[in-house]
Amino acid sequence: MNASQPSQSDVVEVRDLVVRYGAATALDSVSLRVAPGEMVALVGPNGAGKSTLVNTLTGILTPASGSVVVRARIAQVPEGRQMFGDLTVDDNLRLGAWQLPGRGKSRRKQRDTSWVYELLPDLVRVRDRKAGGLSGGQQQMVAVGRALMSRPEVLVIDELSLGLAPLVVADLAEHLAELNREQGTAVVLIEQNARLALELCSRAYVLEAGRIAAEGSSADLAASPDIARAYLGEAQGLPSPADAQNAPGPDAPRADGPGPDAPGPDDRATADPALTPGTAKTAPGNQDTAVQAAQAATREAK
Numbered sequence: 530m531n532a533s534q535p536s537q538s539d540v541v542e543v544r545d546l547v548v549r550y551g552a553a554t555a556l557d558s559v560s561l562r563v564a565p566g567e568m569v570a571l572v573g574p575n576g577a578g579k580s581t582l583v584n585t586l587t588g589i590l591t592p593a594s595g596s597v598v599v600r601a602r603i604a605q606v607p608e609g610r611q612m613f614g615d616l617t618v619d620d621n622l623r624l625g626a627w628q629l630p631g632r633g634k635s636r637r638k639q640r641d642t643s644w645v646y647e648l649l650p651d652l653v654r655v656r657d658r659k660a661g662g663l664s665g666g667q668q669q670m671v672a673v674g675r676a677l678m679s680r681p682e683v684l685v686i687d688e689l690s691l692g693l694a695p696l697v698v699a700d701l702a703e704h705l706a707e708l709n710r711e712q713g714t715a716v717v718l719i720e721q722n723a724r725l726a727l728e729l730c731s732r733a734y735v736l737e738a739g740r741i742a743a744e745g746s747s748a749d750l751a752a753s754p755d756i757a758r759a760y761l762g763e764a765q766g767l768p769s770p771a772d773a774q775n776a777p778g779p780d781a782p783r784a785d786g787p788g789p790d791a792p793g794p795d796d797r798a799t800a801d802p803a804l805t806p807g808t809a810k811t812a813p814g815n816q817d818t819a820v821q822a823a824q825a826a827t828r829e830a831k
């Protein structure tokens with residue numbers, strides 16, 4: 530099957546989606562698909578509509594028109610993590626299973642967090658600590674673990690790297706890749722660090738001003754000079770290994786409150802490349818510079 534073609538087996542299928550906030554159109558004619566076990570990135574600048582899109586996928590927002598079909602259990606790691614700061618890590622994780630329907634023994638099994646600690650072993654030593662006092666990276670792991678507790682077949686992550694030091698992001702990225710490999714969980718990753726997103730995911734959509742400006746395999750998009758210029762420029766380039774080792778990052782444990790959320794200049798990762806070949810397609814978009822760059826890139830990639 531051609532990976533770029535929609536199929537009945539897709540776990541997520543979005544067609545011609547329009548989402549508005551009052552009179553303002555945040556998403557305009559957006560179409561997207563995710564196959565079972567696929568890792569798909571959504572990249573684009575601030576305000577492009579990425580969060581609006583995933584919030585519509587998970588039912589938080591209602592579309593004005595178009596269709597969203599989700600054929601699998603879906604869970605979201607929200608932007609900003611949204612910990613229950615006064616609850617322990619373990620309680621935060623267990624809350625992730627609250628919607629599962631089991632009773633008695635099966636309920637106890639659903640609330641068993643041990644498999645999440647196996648997947649995210651860094652959480653073991655903080656399992657009885659209040660989540661509000663953890664570092665940003667630890668909180669992000671709790672947020673991922675909490676979402677996993679609902680046994681999703683599709684995991685949606687809004688900003689994996691936000692406010693985290695490069696080595697922490699690289700660690701999280703490796704956990705995600707492992708989850709995808711070993712459990713077949715599909716991942717939809719919103720990520721402002723386009724390089725990280727393209728390295729981690731096999732396919733990507735570039736969102737600009739509420740429209741899909743480009744889509745295709747990560748390899749094709751990353752190989753395009755125009756995409757590189759618009760999204761992978763020097764300012765977003767990977768740190769050298771020495772930079773990554775030396776970067777202190779904002780991830781030091783905190784005495785209180787949530788971890789830092791502001792992205793810093795070193796919020797970049799060193800994930801292993803996971804690029805596969807494919808075909809990029811162009812959608813009609815608006816005419817600002819980045820869109821033109823993205824469209825030029827997809828023409829090249831064809």
Ligand SMILES: Nc1ncnc2c1ncn2[C@@H]1O[C@H](COP(=O)(O)OP(=O)(O)OP(=O)(O)O)[C@@H](O)[C@H]1O
Nearest residue numbers: 550553555573574575576577578579580581582721
């Ligand atoms: N609750 C809201 N009310 C009105 N407009 C909103 C609301 N939320 C988002 N918007 C607008 O919708 C557009 C898309 O926002 P969205 O948050 O989806 O973008 P984004 O790509 O996720 O941005 P970022 O990377 O900064 O998180 C923006 O113009 C934004 O200002």
